[in-house]
Amino acid sequence: MAIFKPRNSSPQPIRFVEGSDVPATHLMGFEQEMALCATKSSGPVPDLEILLKKLCEIAEESLIHLRGFGDSGIFIANGGRLYVDCLKYEYAGPECSDPDEMVKYLLAGERILAALASELARRTGLDDAGLYRCNVDYVGSATWGAHESYLTRSEPSKLSADLIPFLAARVITAGAGGFRPLTRTGCTFTLSPRAWHICVPMSQSSTGAGERGIFHVKDETLSTGYHRLHVLVGDAICSHAQNWLKFATTSIVVALADAGLHPAREMALCDPVDALREFASDPTCKATARAKSGRQLSAADIQRHYLKLARQHMHADWMPAWAAMAIEKWDAMLRQLDGAPDSVATCLDWAIKYRVFQSHIEKKGFDQKWLRNCTHLTDFLRCCLDATPSAASLSEFSPELLLNPRGPVRKIVSQLAPFLPSRAMEWGQLETYLKLRSELFALDFKFGRLGEKGIFNCLDRAGVLDHRVAGIDDAQIDYAAAHPPALGRAKLRGEAIRRLHKKGSRDVSNWTSVFDSGNGMLLNLSDPFIAEEIWSKKGNPNTACNFPF
Amino acid sequence: MNPAGDIAMKSATLVLEKSKITAPQPQSSPSNCVLDLWEQGIERYAHCAAAVARLIVAEPALVSGFADPAAVESALRAALSRNLTGGKTSSPAFWFSATAQFMVLTARPSDAVAIYRQGLDHLKTACGHNHAETHTLAQEMERLLRLLGREEEACAIGHELRVKPLMAQDDEGSMLALRGNAYDAFAAGRYAEAEAIYRHLLARNFEPAGTHCHLARVLLALGRDADARDEVIRAWDAYTGDETYIAVRILYLKALLAALGGENVSGPLTAIEQNLLNQPETRRTWLIEPILERVQSMLTPKTYAQFARLSRIISGGAMD
Numbered sequence: 121m122a123i124f125k126p127r128n129s130s131p132q133p134i135r136f137v138e139g140s141d142v143p144a145t146h147l148m149g150f151e152q153e154m155a156l157c158a159t160k161s162s163g164p165v166p167d168l169e170i171l172l173k174k175l176c177e178i179a180e181e182s183l184i185h186l187r188g189f190g191d192s193g194i195f196i197a198n199g200g201r202l203y204v205d206c207l208k209y210e211y212a213g214p215e216c217s218d219p220d221e222m223v224k225y226l227l228a229g230e231r232i233l234a235a236l237a238s239e240l241a242r243r244t245g246l247d248d249a250g251l252y253r254c255n256v257d258y259v260g261s262a263t264w265g266a267h268e269s270y271l272t273r274s275e276p277s278k279l280s281a282d283l284i285p286f287l288a289a290r291v292i293t294a295g296a297g298g299f300r301p302l303t304r305t306g307c308t309f310t311l312s313p314r315a316w317h318i319c320v321p322m323s324q325s326s327t328g329a330g331e332r333g334i335f336h337v338k339d340e341t342l343s344t345g346y347h348r349l350h351v352l353v354g355d356a357i358c359s360h361a362q363n364w365l366k367f368a369t370t371s372i373v374v375a376l377a378d379a380g381l382h383p384a385r386e387m388a389l390c391d392p393v394d395a396l397r398e399f400a401s402d403p404t405c406k407a408t409a410r411a412k413s414g415r416q417l418s419a420a421d422i423q424r425h426y427l428k429l430a431r432q433h434m435h436a437d438w439m440p441a442w443a444a445m446a447i448e449k450w451d452a453m454l455r456q457l458d459g460a461p462d463s464v465a466t467c468l469d470w471a472i473k474y475r476v477f478q479s480h481i482e483k484k485g486f487d488q489k490w491l492r493n494c495t496h497l498t499d500f501l502r503c504c505l506d507a508t509p510s511a512a513s514l515s516e517f518s519p520e521l522l523l524n525p526r527g528p529v530r531k532i533v534s535q536l537a538p539f540l541p542s543r544a545m546e547w548g549q550l551e552t553y554l555k556l557r558s559e560l561f562a563l564d565f566k567f568g569r570l571g572e573k574g575i576f577n578c579l580d581r582a583g584v585l586d587h588r589v590a591g592i593d594d595a596q597i598d599y600a601a602a603h604p605p606a607l608g609r610a611k612l613r614g615e616a617i618r619r620l621h622k623k624g625s626r627d628v629s630n631w632t633s634v635f636d637s638g639n640g641m642l643l644n645l646s647d648p649f650i651a652e653e654i655w656s657k658k659g660n661p662n663t664a665c666n667f668p669f
Numbered sequence: 670m671n672p673a674g675d676i677a678m679k680s681a682t683l684v685l686e687k688s689k690i691t692a693p694q695p696q697s698s699p700s701n702c703v704l705d706l707w708e709q710g711i712e713r714y715a716h717c718a719a720a721v722a723r724l725i726v727a728e729p730a731l732v733s734g735f736a737d738p739a740a741v742e743s744a745l746r747a748a749l750s751r752n753l754t755g756g757k758t759s760s761p762a763f764w765f766s767a768t769a770q771f772m773v774l775t776a777r778p779s780d781a782v783a784i785y786r787q788g789l790d791h792l793k794t795a796c797g798h799n800h801a802e803t804h805t806l807a808q809e810m811e812r813l814l815r816l817l818g819r820e821e822e823a824c825a826i827g828h829e830l831r832v833k834p835l836m837a838q839d840d841e842g843s844m845l846a847l848r849g850n851a852y853d854a855f856a857a858g859r860y861a862e863a864e865a866i867y868r869h870l871l872a873r874n875f876e877p878a879g880t881h882c883h884l885a886r887v888l889l890a891l892g893r894d895a896d897a898r899d900e901v902i903r904a905w906d907a908y909t910g911d912e913t914y915i916a917v918r919i920l921y922l923k924a925l926l927a928a929l930g931g932e933n934v935s936g937p938l939t940a941i942e943q944n945l946l947n948q949p950e951t952r953r954t955w956l957i958e959p960i961l962e963r964v965q966s967m968l969t970p971k972t973y974a975q976f977a978r979l980s981r982i983i984s985g986g987a988m989d
Contacts (some may be wrong), residue, residue, distance in 0.1 A: 275954055275984050303712070380958070380977070390816050414818060496707035503712075503722035532725055535732035539701035 134217070134607050134649050137437045141345070146371045146440045147215045147271040147608060147648050148222060152356050153208040153264040154233065154570070158241065158249040171240065171249070172204045178239050183232070184602070184621045186629040195629040197602050197618045199610035200229055208264055209233070209251060214610035215271075215648060218442050219368040221605050223360050224592055228600035234571035253356035253568030256301040256313040258561045263301075263317050266356035268367065270349045270374045271648055279349060280322055280335045282377035285387040285411075286370075287334050287353050288396040289422035291315055292405045292460070293453055294366040296355030297470030298564045305498035305517055307491055307557040308401075309477065311470045313564075314355050315400040321392045334392050342631045344646040349374055353396070357469040358568055358576040359587035365453055368446035369423075372430050372439070379438055383429050387422050388412040403461040403474055420454050427451060466586040469576070473567055476575065477560055484556055493543040494553040497536075504529050519550040609645040612653050616643055702735040706774070714774055720745060720767030738775050745771055753791065762792060762802035766809055778817055785810035789826075798834050824859055832862075836869055844875045848883075855887055856956055863887045877907035879915050885922050889960045898926050914951040917944060917983060921957075921976075928972050929964060938975050945982055955984050 135144040156172060158165050165171075176193070179185070179202050185194040193203025199214030211229040216222045233251050241249035256263050272279065295311035302316060310316065323333025336352045351370065357363055376383040388411060389395045395409030399419040408416040427450055434444050456463050464471040481491060501522055505511060508528040521527055533547070540546055567575040579585050604614025616634040620627040626637040634643040635658065642658040644650075703725065711718045724744050725731050735741050749764040765788030772781035785806060792803040807830040814823035832850050835843045851866035867884040871877060881904035888897035904919045924937040945951055957980045965973050 273981065277954060278956070278958065278984070306712075382962075390818065391812065394816070410816065410818075412818070412820075492708070493704075496704055499712055499718075500703060500707045500722070503718050504726050507719065507722040507726040529726070531729035532732060535729050536701070536704075539704060539732075543704065 134651065135441070136649075142273065142438050143271070143649065144438050144440060145217050145607070145649070146375060147217055148367060148371055149213055149215050149269040150222065150226060150367075151210060151212040151265065151267045151269075152226070152229070152253065153205065153210045153266070154251040154356075155254050155264055156209055156237070156249065156251055158244075158246045160246050165246065166244065168207055171244070172207065172209060174244060175209060175236055175240050176202075176204060178236050178243065182236070182239065184618055186617045186620060186625065186627050186634065189628050189630045192630065195613065195617055196232075197604070197614050197621070198225060198228060198600055199604035199614035199617075200225065201631075202232075214604055214614065215608050216605050216610070217607050218440065219364045219371070219446065220442075220589065220592060221600075222367040223364050223589055224596055224600045225605065226363060227360070227592070227597045230570050231597060232601050237570065248573075250573060251570045252565060252574075253296075253358065253570070254565050255296050255298060255355050255568075256317065258299065258301055258564075261302060261317075263314055264356065265314075265352060266354050268351040268354060268370060270351070270371055271343070272347045272349050272374060272378045274378050274380075275347050276335075276339050276349045277337045279374070279377045280337065281388065282382055282384045283349075283373065284321055284335050284392050285384045285389050285395075285422050286373045286426050287351065288389060288392045288409075289399060289419035290366070290369065291396060291400045292419040292457060293369070293423070293468070294354055294357065294362065295400060295468075295470040296357045296568070297468075297473035299561065303495075303499065305502045306495040307553075307560060308495055309403065309474060309488075311400045311403065312355050315353070315396050318353055318393060318396060334396060343648045346648060355469075356568060358574070359467055359469050359472070359585070360589045360592065361587045362468050364589050365446075365449060368442070369426075369450050372443055372446060372450075373426050375439060375443075376426065376429055376433065379433070379436070381429060381433070383426055386411070386413055387417065387425055389417075403471070405457050405460040420457055423450075423454055427454065466584065469567075472576070472579065472585065473564065476563060476567070476579075480560060480563060481556070484552075484559075486556065490544055491553075491556070493545055494549070497540075497543075497545065498550075498553070501529060501532070504532055517554075519547075519554070522550065523547060607651075609648050609650050612643065612650060613645055616653065701732065702737055702741060703732055706741070709774065711774060714767075714770035716763055716766040717745075717768075717770035717774060720748065720764065720771075724748060742768075742771060742775070760802075761795070762788065762806050765791070766806055769809070769813075773813065778813065781813060782810065782817075785813070798830065804830060824854075824862060828862065832866060836866075839873060844870060844873065848875070848880070851883065852956075855883075855890070858959070860887050860891050864891070878904050878909065878919070879912070881907060882915060882919050882922065886957065886960060889922070889925070890963065892963065894926060894929060897922070901926060913944075913948050914953060917941060917948075917951045918955060920944075921979065921983065925960070925964070925976060928976070929967055934972065935975070938979055942979060942982065952983060955980065957983075 136142060137144055156168060156175065158171055180194060183194070183202075184197040188195055188201060188203065193201055195201050201212040203210055203212075211233060213222070213225040213229055216225055237249045237251045240246070253266070254264055255266070291312045295315070296313065297309070297311060298313035300306060300308045300310045300316050301313050318332050318334055320331065320333045322335045322337055323331050324337055332352060334353045336350045338350045339347055340350070341348050354366070357366070373383065390410045390412055398407045398409050399405075401407060405420060406418060408418045408421075411417050427447065430443070430447050430450075433439060434447055461471040461474045465475045466472065478488070481487065498517070502517060505517070505521075505528060510528055522529060522533060524530065527533075537547070563575065566573075569575070569577075571577065572581070576585075580587070604611045613629060613634060616636075617629060620634070620636055628635050628637070632644070632646045634645065635641075636643070636655070640658055641655040643653055643655050703721065706718075706721060711721070721741065728734075731744065735744070745764070745768045749761070749768050752761045752764045765784060769781040769784040769788070772778065772784060788806050789803065789810065792800065792806060796803055807826050811823045811826045814820075814826065832847065835847045835850070847866055847870060851863045851870070854860070854863040854866065864884065864887050867880055867887060870880045871884065881900045885897045885900035885904060888894075888900060901919060901922050904915075905923070908916055908919060910916075920937065920941050924934045924941065927937070928934045961973070961977055961980065968976070
């Protein structure tokens with residue numbers, strides 16, 4: 121069932137609430153980190169650092185761009201930015217004014233990056249090179265972020281209480297799916313692997329292990345007169361419709377909070393992190409968490425509460441023009457989730473993955489129950505190994521170690537043997553379980569690969585998915601790869617980049633300005649809604665000390 | 670227990686019910702409580718999982734010996750007891766935590782609270798209030814109490830462990846930390862707790878202008894407008910001109926109290942705005958919404974809008 125109907129996609133003009141500086145045009149953006157992975161049959165694969173450097177060189181050679189200030193990558197003609205951060209390749213899209221644009225520029229960036237990766241493989245003699253929206257690393261503890269930004273008038277910290285319940289609950293509509301990370305031996309499906317890296321309700325940090333919060337209080341405004349809410353609890357997802365809904369619903373909820381409506385007044389959760397994990401653990405989306413009001417709320421209950429309030433204020437002058445349509449789509453999705461996971465198995469990433477994993481498990485002759493039993497058994501044995509005096513030297517968890525007659529847990533293994541048949545398990549299957557676990561993790565990793573080799577994209581080509589947003593076609597995505605959005609400062613930035621781009625140029629850009637070094641002129645973009653290029657003289661462009669930033 | 674507390678406990682028990690371990694059912698091959706524990710999600714309770722594993726590594730026969738939850742509990746309690754009387758290697762906080770977590774896992778949250786209390790009493794005597802293990806156990810207990818809806822008890826734990834030790838100190842670092850605690854209490858709506866801390870700081874003459882101003886804000890939130898007015902006057906008297914951002918906030922509260930008294934405050938509000946325009950460094954985060962929300966119905970819509978707008982500007986928002 122297609123939930124996204126065709127519509128007119130021409131951009132709405134920038135609007136402000138009459139007689140005030142309150143914008144009714146909602147600006148938003150995204151950043152997506154990706155893992156670079158390469159293979160080579162003859163000879164060693166170069167270091168990741170070298171490959172990323174090469175990828176940057178290719179981007180500079182093949183794309184219209186200006187250098188970012190300092191070591192901040194490049195700004196490209198669509199107004200977005202490409203850069204390397206902590207050995208991850210990252211694309212930050214331009215500021216967009218509606219969810220259609222957000223999806224278009226996300227897809228445009230992904231198209232650019234897939235082409236860059238292919239070119240990297242060709243130039244460096246690799247068999248293959250790809251960029252992956254993988255979210256988490258199941259071996260270590262690394263994560264790849266998919267962050268969003270929403271322009272607000274309120275300081276982010278003041279919106280925390282209003283947004284935390286929504287951000288915890290949106291996992292059922294915005295999760296990428298995968299397996300619980302950080303378990304070392306387990307293999308348990310989750311709606312959002314990154315949810316397990318979220319440890320506190322609020323945080324300053326976006327990277328520290330054990331410090332990531334559902335709500336990020338960072339307030340790097342990158343503008344004058346507004347604030348920027350930075351959302352870090354989210355996954356990189358492939359489904360166009362799911363991305364659309366994530367951006368649209370979050371933008372609406374942020375608007376409700378920014379308007380001072382306190383949308384979460386009755387929704388405050390006793391333990392938001394625990395609630396997020398409960399919601400993320402249940403593919404039927406029926407899990408509940410305790411609210412401070414004493415009620416048990418499911419993620420859908422919480423979202424319906426916000427939806428109801430959004431509907432009440434749908435025609436408020438501070439609501440975006442696309443709000444009514446978004447509210448209908450939101451409502452339809454929540455209804456569809458009543459039958460989860462099957463009812464959303466062709467449109468939401470987590471449910472598509474759930475089916476893919478299920479199919480693989482069954483193909484191997486097992487079922488979810490067996491997988492769960494193996495997870496519990498191996499988790500228990502892992503705990504026992506940790507408790508042995510030799511724990512520090514036991515980095516490898518293998519059947520050889522566990523079943524070794526002189527191994528550290530041999531007595532426990534023999535004590536457990538009589539209890540395995542009732543769980544349809546036997547020690548001989550341990551290796552099979554660990555192999556299946558690796559295969560499932562590999563499937564998850566390959567699911568979000570950019571380009572035609574990605575599993576999601578293969579399924580899409582096979583016509584088995586129902587995730588596209590009507591009105592967004594290939595031509596529009598290609599256009600968005602090379603041109604900025606039609607409104608706001610991203611438009612001016614993109615146009616200036618296109619004009620100033622030339623080989624060896626010392627012209628630079630960042631989010632709030634563009635510097636024309638030849639003429640010593642600065643384009644100030646600190647007003648995110650600016651509609652006209654106004655350049656001003658800025659010192660001697662040939663001396664670094666007069667650099668404008 | 671009062672009826673509200675009783676309801677809270679019942680619903681919390683319901684929450685925890687799903688993780689309750691069921692008694693072993695007759696099967697063709699024997700069941701095993703150890704594996705049941707992992708099936709029921711013991712890994713969410715890290716100390717409990719590690720404790721059970723430690724017991725089994727020390728005595729593998731317990732795999733069979735742990736036929737039901739009562740056997741596991743008994744072993745955990747015995748280990749706790751041993752560690753309370755143990756030598757240098759003992760870690761009572763770990764075993765208190767593990768035993769309490771087991772109670773939660775087996776849907777007995779009130780027993781868990783009792784174990785935590787016992788643990789805190791022990792640790793406060795054995796290690797002191799400020800010991801890291803005491804704090805860790807207290808935090809676990811606080812979290813459980815909040816999950817059970819026992820907010821007041823949770824606050825009391827936090828007060829005793831975080832606030833009271835700081836109140837015994839007179840150095841600047843402790844005062845600053847106390848002020849942070851007072852702000853957290855205010856932001857969480859625990860106004861009485863915030864008031865007590867600000868009064869403590871004033872008794873030690875800690876940054877009187879700012880602290881009187883903070884206290885005025887708390888009193889406004891409590892609806893004690895006359896007391897708030899006194900604090901605003903004291904704040905203004907104590908203001909030395911060093912920190913201009915404080916002056917803006919004092920003047921804002923003064924104007925708000927005047928407006929609540931029915932005075933026309935357009936002039937003062939314009940003056941404050943001008944001040945903000947001339948001194949951008951005075952614009953920084955300020956939490957005043959709870960007060961504005963309380964007084965909204967007492968002000969005309971126009972006056973309320975003026976105050977709301979000004980509060981946004983004070984907090985760094987856009988100026989027209």
